[in-house]
Amino acid sequence: MFFQDMTFELFMQHLTNGISLGSLYALIAIGYTMVYGILRLINFAHGEIFMMSLYFAFYGVAMFAMPWYVAFIVTIILTCLMGMLVERAAYKTLRDSPRITVMVSAIGASFFLQNLAVVLFGGRPKAFPTVGLFTDVLKIGTVSLQRLTLMIPIATMVFLWGLLYLVNKTKTGMAMRAVSKDHETARLMGVDVNRTITITFAVGSILAALGGIMWGMKFPQIQPTMGVMPGLKAFIAAVLGGIGNIHGAVIGGFLLGIGEILLVAFLPELTGYRDAFAFIMLIAILLLKPTGIMGEKISEKV
């Protein structure tokens, strides 16, 4: 039934596409999950930070004619600075405020960046530059793919390994884990809480920039509103996997990416509902297991 007109090649093509989309969701989702873990805050501006990174890369390569590797490094640095700036401006002053105030500030920051991008870069879509090394088409047997499609999951795994090393093996990582458990206690133990939070935002933004650059090469059309949907979906991926948990964000990202692509591949008549898939998954997981796949059970203290 399903497989009637689905050849093996086509299926492999969809699957690899799904895996690479999933990797991108995972990279963005980590940014959400780390910030949530440490501040209990949905960083709504994360999608916009991701969008900005695409514009930085675009201007680096297309306008300032930098070689792609220089442009990408500049992009990563700029995005990282921007993430820290957003934290400084929109969240730091509100550390002890009610949750809803911080959330409004987060949404405000996202709104601000989005409109700033319209003013600075114009509302019309731009074409992301192609880098031959990554975007050339590769043929494996009868399956033809962009090189990128294979590189994205591998690169993601490398970044992920680096991140896990940072979080689990270094002092900074230990501070992050301590702050995510309890701000006060961490402070008493001599952890500089504000610095740790800034580093968390920096790391999340670097991953968003890496995701953004790869996203731009895979889907080479950029516009100021493009951060919203990937941002929301990556957040859903984070919830799916259990928010606050890095492994969970990765699992959630892959599930969402692969699920979305395969849904459209097998049931083309549902293409219009592609974006709804993520939200349905979200609601399903919230109802069945609100703490997510990898989440720990949180007991409520009275």
Next chain:
Amino acid sequence: MKRRNLALSIIAIALLLLFLIFADSSLDSYQKRILNLCAIYVILGLSMNLINGFTGLFSLGHAGFMAVGAYTTALLTMSPAIKEQTFYLEPIVAPLANLNMPFLPALLMAGILSAFVAFIIGAPVLRLKGDYLAIATLGFSEIIRIIFTNTQSITNGSLGLKSIPPHTNLWWSFGGAALTVIFMVFLIKSSYGKAFKAIREDEIAAESMGIGLFKHKMLSFVTGAFIAGVGGGLLGSLLGAINPNMFRFVLTFNVLLVIVLGGMGSITGTVISAFVVTSGLEYLRFLDETIDLGFIEIPGVAGLRMVVFALLLMMVVVFFRNGLMGTNEFSWDKLISFLKRKFPFKKEVGH
């Protein structure tokens, strides 16, 4: 005291009526449109404040309810001939094609349908708390939008509905706003309102005092959705054209902005800030247009208005955390004692 306050209230209402008569007859259509928008935002703001501010449920699904309301009103008030013109890609489904109602029942239907949607969504979602609730309601509102984009034969898909009969005028919008304010004042004073506030302050304490959490949350959610549906209907009829993309998250954000600036849990605050925010957005429009200073022309930058607006919002959130009114309400007694403190000589004149 009581009598004085009543007299003052009657004077204030009379002044408002006089203003409306004046506005209706002598303001141009652009100014009327802004006033209409202000009043509709009062309705929308109050409906969201009931859920978020008074009951403490962090719901971000308002755009979805408004979409349901706007589409219901539009489809029920458009004449069969206009519907046939609008649905040129795919004809509208049979029962809707010839359905036509006056504005008031259409608005009520909009509210009822929206409340029904809220009831269905609320059953699973209201078990969640805090951020999870926020994200789940946001998800549902996006799902509603995506469904509306894809059901070509009911909502005309992404083409949207055009030439919606322009029923909304100052009387409808301000009448609706006034009714909503009165309803909210009585609701909040009632035992239900007290239960809502108790849930906002502390769920566990409220539950142990014998307040049915789920029932009251659902009640607040459904009532809020009803009002939001009516507000959406008024909005659709005012704008004359709607499409699913209007009901993105930005719309929810605008309403959230109104209630946060006004103060979560303050009816007065919402009313004031609905007017300030809506007219403020219009006044900032000059930023997008070219400014001619005679000797030099400053070219307008499209989108700058929203940048400035978002910046102002964040400054307000950062520096005035509780909004304009906090959880306080307006009363004549407070106003008079405030005036007496500010202008002490007036007291002597009065004696």
